[in-house]
Amino acid sequence: MSLKLFNTMSGKKEEFIPQKEKQVGMYVCGVTVYDYCHVGHARAAIVFDTLYRYLQYLGNDVCFIRNFTDIDDKIINRANEEGIDWQEVNRKYIEAFHQDMGKLNIASPTEEPKATDHIPQMLEMIQSLVDQDKAYESGGDVFYSIKSFKDYGCLSGKNIDDLQSGARVEVNDTKKDPLDFALWKKSKPGEPSWESPWGPGRPGWHIECSAMSKKYLGDTFDIHGGGKDLVFPHHENEIAQSCGCTGKQPVRYWVHNGFVNIDKEKMSKSLGNFFTLRDVYKKYHPEVLRLFLISSQYRSPIDFSKKNLEDATKVMTRFYEGLAGANEKLKDLDTNSISDFQDKVKEHTLTKGFKTAMNDDLNTAVVMAQLNEGLRNINSALNNEDGLEDFAVYTHAWINVGKVIGLFSRTPEQFETELFAIKNKNLNLDVKKIEQLIANRNAARRSKNWAEADRCRDELTAMGVLTEDTANSTEWKIK
RNA sequence: GGCACCGUCGCCAAGUGGUAAGGCCGAGGUCUGCAAAAUCUCUACCGGCGGUUCGAAUCCGCCCGGUGCCUCCA
Known part of the structure; x- marks a missing residue:
């Protein structure tokens, strides 16, 4: 049983074997820092964060590089628009990136290099290509001559003639060939x-x-990732440059994530149908967004919609409530007293099932099903007196599964508080009044004045508050 | 025009040769003063038509419908 990844280059799932045993080099295209990140950026970040975590979970030492593109037309334009220095634009949006992605529990890569810190390395490569006649200078620009690379198009499955007949390439007299970049x-x-x-x-x-x-x-590393939209021309051109320069294929496994759609259409800046993470967080919890984005396989398109986010909110809420119940049940148990506890967790069928699903090209959709089944078993066992040690093993296996895919980054209390704040934003509930109504209702319940008790609850319901009576108290939350 | 991908229950979503995971919604039961929560039970022959096969949602062909890439894009 080993990890299989879909390699865009071969168009197949392939067994993942790193160049050096247990050592993985992974490069993922980050963002161009000229604006706030949207949900599409989040998906890419989450997919490769999940891969990063899983590779580490499998015992690999992963060197994970995710860059920032910090010089580009859009950045210069933005700087002009905002009347600030281009570096100020970078600073602002890199900071925003870290804030917004941090809320999604995106782990820090090994390095986050910036393009402008690597001008000498780029010049060196360009010079090498020019020296080899694979690139040429023209009026101060330098272009890569795609004719010099016979495999051009190998990643995207395009052939040069088709590309030219498409006639969508930029007209530029200074290029020898319109496809040169x-x-x-x-x-x-x-x-x-x-x-x-x-x-x-x-x-x-x-x-x-x-x-x-x-x-x-x-020169050659294991994994290169990014959104599907980068396959052509970005990654195709990378291959051309790197191969041209070193004579070696730079990447062993090309991994690309599918798009986030709105009404079946790709979310994109140019269509204007995008939601920034900051907007999304006003209505939905970041962890809910993460759960939503891993609830389908990473290569499939995923439709961002109110209904889907609300469904995900329900699932995430149930997970945390189950977790809270399990924590409560386990609070007096010292897991160190259980013999071979960690081994039992590691060898649990839940853990094995998780690995089987993840090994199949990161099938997080199946993992979601497993977590849901696990939750059902945990909830069922909550009121069961015996088998506490087995329950502890099971629960820990369940939590670990969630953690490896980046969930359960909060405590149940934190999640509840944060979710309450989001839901309450529009309601502006009067907590004192709610608690008073609950007290009134419980007084009525004690005197078996059911009519009055129901009246109090109806009033709460009308406010959007849901009550849950427990043995000796009443919990409440926003519907 | 070229090249890909997708079409599974009302909605979301796994399954890629042996008679369809999971979630939301819905129906019913247990629990509850009644609820809620939790839990249990129930709900699909897989876009259409052919073909291959003992057997296909899963392979092949055609058709219909949708999307993406070919320009910046996660």
Whole structure:
């Protein structure tokens, strides 16, 4: 039983075997930092965070690199729009990235390199390509000559003739071939620029990933990830550059995540149908978003909708309530007193089932089903007096499964509090009044004045409050 | 136009050769003063038509419907 990953290059699920045993090099395309992240960015981040966590769980030492693209037309435009320095734009949106992704429990990669910190490495690669006649200078720009790379199109399954007949490539007289792409762009006056053998300019988009992955992970590394939209041209161009430069295939497994859709259409900036994470967090808990985004397999498209997020909220709430119940039941148990506790957890059928699902190209949808079944078993056992040790093993196995896929990042109390704050934002409930009504109702219940008790509850219901009577108290929450 | 992918219960979503996981919603039972929560039970022959096979949601062909990439994009 071993991990299989769908490799875009072969179009098949392949057994994942790292170059060096138990050591994995993984590079994932991050974001261009000129705006707040949206749900699509979150999906990519979550998918590769989940892969990162799982690889580590399997005992690998993972060197995980996720870059920031911090120089680009959009950044320069944004700087002009906001009347601030382009580096200020970067600073602002990198900080926002960390805030917004942090709420999703995205672990920090090993390194988060920025393009502009690697200009020398990029220049070196470009020079090498020019020296090999695989790139040429033209009026201060430097282009990669795709004709020099016979395998161009191998990742995306395109052939050069089809691409040209598509006629959607930029018309540019300075290029020898319309499909050639920029390695180095001559800077316009007033734009940020770096010195180069071809005059002042800035790097093209694709070269940064080739240069940084090479620097941090070597000429050939294990996994390169990103959204499906990066397959062509970005990753195709990366292959061309890196192969051209080193003569080696840079990547052994190409992994791409599917899109987040709105009404079956790709969420994108250009269509304007995107939701920033900041907007989403106003209505839904970040962990709910994470759960939603891993509730289908990472390569499938996933439709972002109110209904789906509400469903996910219900599931996440049930998980945490079950967890709270289990914690309560286990609070006096010292798991260290259970012999071979960790081994029992590790060898539990729940854990094994989880690995089987994850090994099949990270089938987190199946893991969700397993967590739901696990929850049902936990809830069933909650009022059961015996088998506490077995229950502890089971519960810990269940929690571990959730944690490996990045769930249960809060305590049940934290989750409840945070969820309450989100739900209460629009309701603005008067907590004192609610507690008074509950006290009144319980007084009525004690004197068996059911009519009055029901009247109090109806009033609460009308406010959007749900009551749950327990043995000697009444819990309440927002519906 | 070229190249991919997708179409499974009302909704979401696994399953890729042996008679359909899970979640939401719905119906009924247990529990409860009644509820709620929890739990139990019930609810699909898999877009259509052919073909291969002892056997297909799963393979092949055609058709219908949808999406993506071919320009920046996670």
